[in-house]
Amino acid sequence: MVAIHIVDRRLNPGSKSLENRQRFLRRAKALVQQAVKKTSHDRDIKDVLEGGEVSIPLDGMDEPRFRREGGTRDMILPGNKKFIEGDILPRSGGSGGKAGGAGEGDSEDAFRFVLSREEFVDLFLDDLELPDLAKRKLAEVESEGIRRAGYATSGSPANISISRTVSRAMARRVALRRPKPEEIAALEAELLICGDEARRAELLAEIETLKAKAKRIPFIDPIDIRYRRFETTPKPIAQAVMFCLMDVSGSMTEHMKDLAKRFYTLLYVFLKRRYRHVEIVFIRHTDRAEEVDEDTFFHGPASGGTLVSSALQEMHEIVRSRFRPADWNIYAAQASDGDNSTSDGEVAGRLLTEKILPVSQFFAYLEVGQDAGLTFEMPDSSLWTLYERLRLAGAPLSMRKVCERSEIFPVFHDLFQRRVRQERAP
């Protein structure tokens, strides 16, 4: 019989390759980052969070070996049907099998693999940071697993701390002078060779005492046993709400909405990474504002004039009724083509400075323009002029103009990049 062990490894920690994988990602970081940005261009808001497959060129990631190629080759193949010795097969497709040594490691091929959600978002938002994370309110308490908390005298056997137990037992044995087995053994050895009767009796008595004492003082006593103590730690979580305001009046084209959507996507992903709970409120407005769901927000038809103040008023209402500024971090992003009825400017400005900005962590205004550089030469829109004035007067507003898809990421990056002092200027 040969000995056999059956081991259940299924419960062993998995992802042994995780570290290798991270090394690989680190090495390919620049390439992967590029690929991630490219991939995220054509995804929906929430899909971006799901990670996904990216493809990178294998530059610098190759593992070269000496490989031979060309020359005369001899092959033995199975499945001859009609060939006889001396036949000449034309080269195109004649050999049937694949030619050349195209393998997994071929350096020309793009390398495709799947990034996990975390990896994707990490690379995506690398080196960005949120302004004003200060408002952390213990809104909801969630237990965040367990952590070590010293030792306890009771617990489950699985949690026995052997080192602690043994060292306590040793201390107790030393303190109570428990006779060592060697001492007894030495005495017994002496007893064996001892001829003197009196000495023998003495030795016997001594051995007896020592043995009795060793019995009284156990090697490990229940009082020595210590258990590792764990306690659950409640961890405060901060929550955020993100307001998406968009002008959906007739002057907003699909292209503009698309730009806005991309910006919201990024903002959502970014907030989601910082806060466990992120709520999104979509407010669209023409000359009146309404809260809608995401689909209606981006795709629902609407027409009418433009009154920015209506959206700001709506946001203010919602904040007042549902999101107490003390409990929520409030972020808002407004997208518009810049049109606003002239009479509305005053109201909107007042609403913004007096009601909205004081409670918001961050308010971004994104002016979306037509494709191509047409808007470049145009004079500032009425809304831009208004916000610019407010900004110069000291209101904490971030504003950018965007005309093309490719600008979205740079603009976003620019708004949130890590900086020493938070200054808000385009």
Add this chain to the structure above:
Amino acid sequence: MTGERLFQGADWDFPTLQRIHDACEEIAESELGLNVYPNQIEVITAEQMLDAYCSVGMPLFYKHWSFGKHFAYQQASYRKGLMGLAYEIVINSSPCISYLMEENTATMQTLVIAHAAFGHNHFFKNNYLFKQWTDADGILDYLEFAKTYVAQCEERHGRLAVEQTLDAAHALMSHGINRYPGKKLPDLRVEEKRAQYRRQHEESVFNDLWRTIPTGPVKSVATLSADRRRALLGLPQENILYFLEKTAPRLAPWQRELLRIVRHIAQYFYPQSQTKVMNEGTATYVHYRIMNRLHLQGQLSDGNFLEFLSSHTNVVFQPDFDSKYFSGFNPYALGFAMMQDIERIVTNPEDEDREWFPDIAGKGDTMGVLRDVWANYRDESFISQFLSPRLMRHFRMFHLHDDPAETAGIRVDAIHDERGYRRVRRALSRSYDVGFIDANIEVVDVDLAGDRHLMLRHTVLNGAQLNDTDAKRVLQHLADLWTYNVSLVEVDATGKVLKEYVANPRGLAAVA
């Protein structure tokens, strides 16, 4: 007859595995006469199987980005369903570790235990190549040492420096193998102790004073003749990693140790690449025999046996050359067919077999013959000795000769007929000969007293030259380790130089 069923249906638990193992062992020992390492069977999940794939199947391995790359690649294709996972992985170690996937049905677990824990295990323990080149007792400890050592190096010398050294060593891995056995059998435990001892010794004799002692004017070096110089360096040397480890002028001791680790690991895998057909053939033959016996004894129900037959048939399927599934000979199919063929020749030979295999034809003792074959051959010699005309006809093998100089096309050189048997067999056997598969590259000369220019030679065989891009990259790695210029010439059989590569070392400031 032990009529008791080992299990019912597809479910299994650990006692079932134990029963399966014991039943297989009974047959393996009494009927097949196998001699195996103690078995250790480990049940793992699909995710862990993927993990194992990426560290070349070993349970522990040092960390390197290239394994992560393979992991990413394999994970992607696994998720897309492009790739199934193996049912098992088996490691040539003592005890012999077999990984079984938890998703396997009870029948599959039986198949896999018979296949890996007895078939492969016996082969590992008895084949001469494995005996000569691998140290099954020491490998796991050595890998543990390698892992810790690499991690320590990273701590001491920085991750980048270690990574660069390993990258370079990996590029040369296929040329870090001793092909001719030395006097000593490999002993990885001793290897590990020696590495420790070397380090301790260096530390104990370190004395900074030596650095400050002025050296006199350089003594005139006795000019050695080129031949003598080469002989002293043991040139020509085809084990490039070994040469670098011993001779490279400016490597730090830890870098030499890393080269050594990579070299040992390459050596450990060397027999496996030479015995794919035999190894799989042995294991498949063993599982086939064991499963049949279990079924005969009523320990396996008819349903389970059909399930086994279905997956067995898939495993030994050999697509024809013009099938879209064709990708060369399936080692399972060829190996299994040859083992069965030997069984036929031994027990029930025809006249043709008596003529071709006088030694074994009709000998009667199937297992005796097979065990001898399993112990003393590798793929190349196995095929050139035991591929029978009948099997060539069965596979309808034919030999193509592709000469680029021949414009008309590819010539059919031989087919499965009287005139062709020997040529087909020789050509097939040659295609498993490492001597023909790997490029023959040797270190031929270096003048250590002069400009230290390292010269390599690739002896081109059949006009197959090195892939240009890869050769340049490997050579660059080599130059980085050597730290002086390196050149490689490609020479054909007549001595004519076909191509020359030169690489200059990049500044490895991080390493120095």
